[in-house]
Amino acid sequence: MTLETKKSVFVELGKFLGQFSKDNTVKNPAVLHNETFFDAFIALINLSQSHNGWYTADNVYFSIHSWAEALTEENLTQWLSDYDLQNKKSKNIALILAGNIPLVGFHDFLSVLITGNNVVVKTSSNDQHLLPFLAKYMIAADPELGNSINFVTGKLENFDAVIATGSNNTARYFEYYFKDKPSIIRKSRNSVAVLTGDETGEELSALGEDIFRYFGLGCRNVSKLFVPVGYSFVAFFEAIFEYQDVIHYEKYANNYDYNKAVFLMSNFKLLDNGFLTLKEDKSHASPISSVFYETYDNIDALKTRLQSESEHIQCIVSDSSIENSIGFGQTQKPKLWNYADNIDTISFLLTT
CATH class of the missing domain: 3.40.309.10 (Aldehyde Dehydrogenase; Chain A, domain 2)
Incomplete structure (x- = not known):
């Protein structure tokens, strides 16, 4: 798949997510594959709190809205403009995701696919449904993506690098277990x-x-x-x-x-x-x-x-008095180029 094709899939996903709001969900007939996914996604949102007691509808809708705003042609182009994504040989990148907030691992998922790699995902037991659903939508938008997305429940195998997120205790385990692989290991912050x-x-x-x-x-x-x-x-x-x-x-x-x-x-x-x-x-x-x-x-x-x-x-x-600080009320509204732990995920994936 070309970069433009992959970007177009994420833009379509953004349009799909943009239909859903806690107070004003409106079905847009112009959005692709609504006949298959629209009602099913509403049902999944309504079930999210039964899957994870912290995933209230308000918080799930907030996460969905945030990603809908992020996944635009303009944002994707601005984010990727500083990277050379051409002629990148595909590798298998394992993701071990957290489940503390809805779709917390989506940025890593997006980064792996947009760089032309294959993603091997081990979801958290606390968030096993939302990301796989979005992956199904993306595969419907372009079936070729199905060759690049794999969700696993058992042992991770056949991967070239790993991005793992967990507590300080699990990070020590990750660092030992993946010591022979290129990795990003995220700890508690x-x-x-x-x-x-x-x-x-x-x-x-x-x-x-x-x-x-x-x-x-x-x-x-x-x-x-x-x-x-x-x-x-x-x-x-x-x-x-x-x-x-x-x-x-x-x-x-x-x-x-x-x-x-x-x-x-x-x-x-x-x-x-x-x-x-x-x-x-x-x-x-x-x-x-x-x-x-x-x-x-x-x-x-x-x-x-x-x-x-x-x-x-x-x-x-803070106000602007602290270098690299952000404004009040903005912590949960990161841009695509605001990387977790200030580690440039795209650069890591391009040099792995």
């Missing part, structure tokens, strides 16, 4: 926000999206705040009050009750608004329903520290 005290209510409300989207389960979710000495959290709590309904979701509420009880039994001082706890802690990785915070008195010293800890940080949210 977290995202942080740097506040100055001058944020508007709108910015703090958008920060709530960075915290609560996907219940905080993604590496792009903000789990740690850096605030100036003497910072008052009143404006922060007022701005995120609109996210209070998260506590009505049983799995989140159970985590809130459990983690709050553990903190209190350990005599930790907490700030609490009834659906989120704030705990002063030097760690970046906070449990579900809690965000850690630290104070700073020198922004330059903080910048140096964040740079030294970059291997543990996925995103930094």
Whole structure:
């Protein structure tokens, strides 16, 4: 398949996904293969929470919408413009995917196929349905793709390189097991926000999206705040009050009750608004329903520290004062060229 043909398949997939919305799903008769896939996809979305209790319809629709916006001719062309994708010999690339948020492994899947490689996918037990469904749609759009896509349930075999995502513990296993193969091994990362005290209510409300989207389960979710000495959290709590309904979701509420009880039994001082706890802690990785915070008195010293800890940080949210930071409310809206862990997946695939 030519690059243009592959791009066209992903553009068609983007058009297909663009029909689906939590509040306004509309069937577009111009979209390819709707007669086969439209109703079936709605049924799968409705079943997603039974497959994974964290995959609420709201979060699944959010992920679908994000990919619909990404998979356009313009975005694909801009993303790939800096690479030479011609005359690339196909290799078999194994993907070991996470399942913490819906379609979390789709970017790797896209990257392997768009570079002319074959993909061998081992899905997470927590996300076994969404990606295979999209793969079936793509194969319907161009049956030749069926020769390049293979989902496996057992042992990975016959692959030339691997991209694996997991926890720090599983990463050690991956590094040993795949030591003889070219690889990208992704470990646990977290995202942080740097506040100055001058944020508007709108910015703090958008920060709530960075915290609560996907219940905080993604590496792009903000789990740690850096605030100036003497910072008052009143404006922060007022701005995120609109996210209070998260506590009505049983799995989140159970985590809130459990983690709050553990903190209190350990005599930790907490700030609490009834659906989120704030705990002063030097760690970046906070449990579900809690965000850690630290104070700073020198922004330059903080910048140096964040740079030294970059291997543990996925995103930094702030105003423009922090280099390479992103705006409030943008963590879950990465562009195609925003690579996980800042590792250029396309370059890896082209040089493997």
